[in-house]
Amino acid sequence: MNERQRARRPGGRSARVAAEVHQAVTDLISERGYGNFTVGDVAARAGVADSSIYRRWGNLETLLSDVALTRLNAQSPMPDTGTLAGDLRTYAAQVACEITGPDGLLLVRLAVALSTNGQQGLQARDELRDERTRQLQSMLDRARERGEQAPDALGVLDHILAPMYIRVLFGIGPLTPDYVDGLVDRLL
Template sequence: MDRDEPGADTVTRRPGGRSARVRAAVHEAVTQLAAERGYGKFTVAEVAARAGVADTSVYRRWGGLEELTADVVITWLTTCCPVPDTGTLVGDLRTYAANVVREANGPQGPAVLGLVIALGAAGEAGARARDQFLAERSRQLRTMLERARARGEQAPDVAYLVDQILAPVYVRSLFAMGPLTEDFADELVDRMLGRVLGAAGRGPA
């Protein structure tokens, strides 16, 4: 059995193993090509050539370009922005937002965000990747909010965080609308929490 094939053996999980190196090289090739050309404008053969592997290995492991690109998106999301635990909601959100900004500024961030948008219209595997991306983002935000409520802090819902923190970062990144800095991330968090706490202080109308 080919060691690049899913389930071949535990080498697929061993840090530094050949399979891990192949996966990293292929993922990097996808993000590079996506940044240079956009989704749908490169082939599995071109990905394999840039990664320095046989295209048959890519097909055996991922099945096709949609499945491969979906794997790139989900892997990036689950590793780029770990959920912080600073002891306060404002600390958690500032750290998380700073991580999102850092990744959006990185070499892969804009390409991966572009892939998420393209995948939504690229078939069943792509739609699943988009849905997984959104579900994982929601899970990360929900974790911070639930911890905050358990501490007795006022906390908004997930959709409000997406609208007030993630959406502005993603729009600026995708459309190159001005610098993305940690100060900008802090401003988004402070403004959002100010509105939430202000509304809580006013109480029902």
């Protein structure tokens, strides 16, 4: 087993380092906010060398994007209920629950931070968006394979996700189950 394979063994040292680095990032975001800490701060907090972070993630922006994606995948995994209406309702309800929580604006804040932070920021933002879009597309593809008519992923973004995000951002609430289901029904 070479060095790289050992470093990547699941559950091994590499996974522990990743978990510690992710936790350090989460703590620093909540204490200082985006834009107010460096790779060095993350490394110090996680008890690892700066070089470990640069080797694995390349830059701070990619690390921030990875932390957000891990969190999104844990909190709002794409459902597979057997029908498109069921999938979209479940997904929309998960997102509504997540974004009305205490850290609800985290994704919007990250997108703002990455969008205003040069080429590396834009690239990290685009990768995050593309990965979530791929997951959403898989859900829509499964529906089409079952013979259901499905909207495209941008339709889901425009008319289910965007209204919920903007309502939370401007303090228009609450996102009731009726409202959230209504967004799904209107799109379908």
